[in-house]
Amino acid sequence: MILADVEGAKYNVHFHYCIYDGKRTTFCTIHRFPCLAKMRPCGTIPAATGHAECSHRDEFRKSTGRKIALARAMKILGIPRPKRAEIWTSYLSKVNGT
């Protein structure tokens, strides 16, 4: 999905899921420029990937894994906190269809 901040800068965000070390894991990749390739991972540089592992005690929920992984990816990419808040607004409006 493509998210935008209030100034209209675009962020490409993808999610994928797999079993990692026996746990259901959500990966989120974020980068500023368009995808280098249509495959996943798309190979675009620079990009940051955050992940969230679901512990065996917790019920797996895609929405929860996506939020944790996206938060980590934005931190890794070094997006400042106020910008991250704008991107969250963009994410939530896409996910909730508002």
Ligand SMILES: [Zn+2]
């Ligand atoms: Zn990409």
